[in-house]
């Protein structure tokens with residue numbers, strides 16, 4: 216195995232053009248880690264935030280972008296017993312996915328679901344960890360509840376619609392075009408709301424209110440989300456594409472017993488991520504193997520074309536996940 220590898224690095228903070236092909240040293244797995252020879256890596260919004268200089272990698276993580284990928288275990292670090300060289304895995308990475316090799320905590324890898332190819336498996340970890348931990352573990356979604364997800368055609372949204380539907384919830388989604396709304400319906404949403412022509416808060420109120428909202432927009436959506444919630448409803452915030460600030464009447468939260476919460480995945484402890492991985496393996500992986508849930512794929516780019524992949528993501532014309540082909 217060569218000691219160097221192909222990678223794409225962030226040459227300086229900026230637009231997609233700052234993503235540049237580079238030669239890097241192959242990482243070495245530490246205690247409790249595995250080295251994966253990546254076949255594909257998923258592209259996520261947080262990669263673009265990092266590229267722009269707004270999402271620094273946590274201490275000890277690679278400075279290369281890339282939070283997920285799929286490939287073959289190439290080396291085992293000391294203390295790892297659950298994987299062997301040659302196993303096919305997909306993994307939540309602390310960073311470093313835009314490269315031929317990446318290291319991760321052994322407990323943050325999951326087997327490639329039976330019958331799924333590497334390309335699709337590479338797109339699972341970041342969105343599935345985020346959606347499951349926020350919708351199920353934090354948001355407490357249960358069967359029969361009304362669930363609203365904003366950005367329904369995004370990587371996060373397409374996953375959230377399917378998981379919520381599989382859990383027996385009634386699913387509502389917002390998206391910015393009729394084509395994106397149709398994609399949300401195909402995935403199991405009973406109502407897709409084109410936020411450019413319809414008012415999601417009024418629609419949800421007419422339905423009795425949302426029991427749980429997963430939001431990535433923030434800003435003007437925050438007060439409207441509060442309005443859209445049913446009594447005892449929960450709002451889970453996972454990003455602020457518009458703004459983290461809002462002028463809010465907190466009396467609504469008290470009088471209607473609402474919960475406002477949120478989280479970011481990357482800074483959470485190794486143990487928390489391992490617990491999320493275990494829950495996914497138990498509850499969701501069988502649904503992926505049976506085909507009941509599937510990652511929604513947008514476009515594939517070569518690793519060296521990562522800048523074009525980011526430009527596509529930021530154009531917001533995509534539906535589902537964008538992926539980088541690393542092998543070959």
Ligand SMILES: NC(=O)c1ccc[n+]([C@@H]2O[C@H](COP(=O)([O-])OP(=O)(O)OC[C@H]3O[C@@H](n4cnc5c(N)ncnc54)[C@H](OP(=O)(O)O)[C@@H]3O)[C@@H](O)[C@H]2O)c1
Nearest residue numbers: 259260261345366369370371390391431453454478479480
């Ligand atoms: N908290 C966490 O741990 C965590 C982890 C992963 C991702 N995230 C966040 O989750 C979000 C989705 O991630 P992703 O990778 O799935 O990205 P993505 O596929 O690019 O999705 C972003 C979506 O947001 C919608 N959108 C953009 N601006 C909007 C606006 N002003 N109003 C309403 N909708 C808007 C776009 O759809 P339309 O065309 O329909 O507007 C787009 O589909 C990102 O903000 C990301 O940072 C958070």
